[in-house]
Amino acid sequence: MMKNEYVPFLSEIKEVIKHTDIEYTFRMTYDGEVKPGQFFEVSIPKYGEAPISVSGVGGGLVDLTIRRVGKVTNEIFERYAGDRMFLRGPYGNGFDVNLYKGRELVVIAGGTGLSPVRGVVDYFSEHPGDVKGMTLIAGFKTPKDILFHKDFERWEKNMDVILTVDCADDDEQCHIGLVTEYIPKLRLDDVSNAAAIVVGPPVMMHFSTQGLLNAGFREENIWISHERKMCCGIGKCGHCKIDDTYVCLDGPVFNFTKGRKLID
Known part of the structure; x- marks a missing residue:
């Protein structure tokens, strides 16, 4: 059975780390192979999706550092530890x-x-x-x-x-x-x-x-x-x-x- 690449999966936010007023890291649950430099699509129903680079990997978690710049990211910033968001990926060619x-x-x-x-x-x-x-x-x-x-x-x-x-x-x-x-x-x-x-x-x-x-x-x-x-x-x-x-x-x-x- 072929996998539908457009179908996302739910991931739980384990931690939110504030860096600046408009840049946070969302530490998400993820089990699988991923390289630095690859990216995930983060989506929220009714708001859309945004491609976000991987900023950290390991231990069943993936870090996504996000800048608040528009409709989708504004909504992401309303999420907290324990909430869940949809992801699909990882995509692309990363750093080896x-x-x-x-x-x-x-x-x-x-x-x-x-x-x-x-x-x-x-x-x-x-x-x-x-x-x-x-x-x-x-x-x-x-x-x-x-x-x-x-x-x-x-x-x-x-x-x-x-x-x-x-x-x-x-x-x-x-x-x-x-x-x-x-x-x-x-x-x-x-x-x-x-x-x-x-x-x-x-x-x-x-x-x-x-x-x-x-x-x-x-x-x-x-x-x-x-x-x-x-x-x-x-x-x-x-x-x-x-x-x-x-x-x-x-x-x-x-x-x-x-x-x-x-x-x-």
């Missing part, structure tokens, strides 16, 4: 941590772009011996926009963490400036074999990948995510199509050799 083992790894994330790579950062924070070295460069508009505060406290124990903001409005300890300013300052033993992941707003990804190439990174050692193009999840609506590529199916995670050609 095995590709980065035994290498120096640089992760560059802008704003909510940290969500889909959080699982990768978590994995290597818990298994630091699996990489030769790791650097996380994460940028936000202001200190009030920073996500995953407690995670940063854990991560900085096992990797180099550069937390930067466009401008400061309080006494939080972080650098000032764009993430691209810190790429030339990277100190790597073998840049030709180092791997990099870049996720964030399109302009930030463009200049970050160019900065990495200028620093000596090879195109085939860079991965990006076009998560902003996700739509129905199964390539039927056509909204994610760029040329002959369906981002929902072939992505949202792409090696840069492919991803750089996807100009919408």
Whole structure:
């Protein structure tokens, strides 16, 4: 009997974690294979559905970090621990941590772009011996926009963490400036074999990948995510199509050799 990919399943909210006034993580029940960078469709009857990147996995749970930006997400934010929502997925191509083992790894994330790579950062924070070295460069508009505060406290124990903001409005300890300013300052033993992941707003990804190439990174050692193009999840609506590529199916995670050609 064929599975109907449009039919969602019920998932219970086990915990709601507030990061900012408009960004919460909903920790949902889910048993199954899922990779960082994949996404679920979250739906509420009468309101619609929204594609949300996976921001954490493990222990029969999946984290979905959601920004309140419209009708569906407004309704999601009215849900609390113990409530249930419909999910379908996971969809798309995620990050394979095995590709980065035994290498120096640089992760560059802008704003909510940290969500889909959080699982990768978590994995290597818990298994630091699996990489030769790791650097996380994460940028936000202001200190009030920073996500995953407690995670940063854990991560900085096992990797180099550069937390930067466009401008400061309080006494939080972080650098000032764009993430691209810190790429030339990277100190790597073998840049030709180092791997990099870049996720964030399109302009930030463009200049970050160019900065990495200028620093000596090879195109085939860079991965990006076009998560902003996700739509129905199964390539039927056509909204994610760029040329002959369906981002929902072939992505949202792409090696840069492919991803750089996807100009919408």
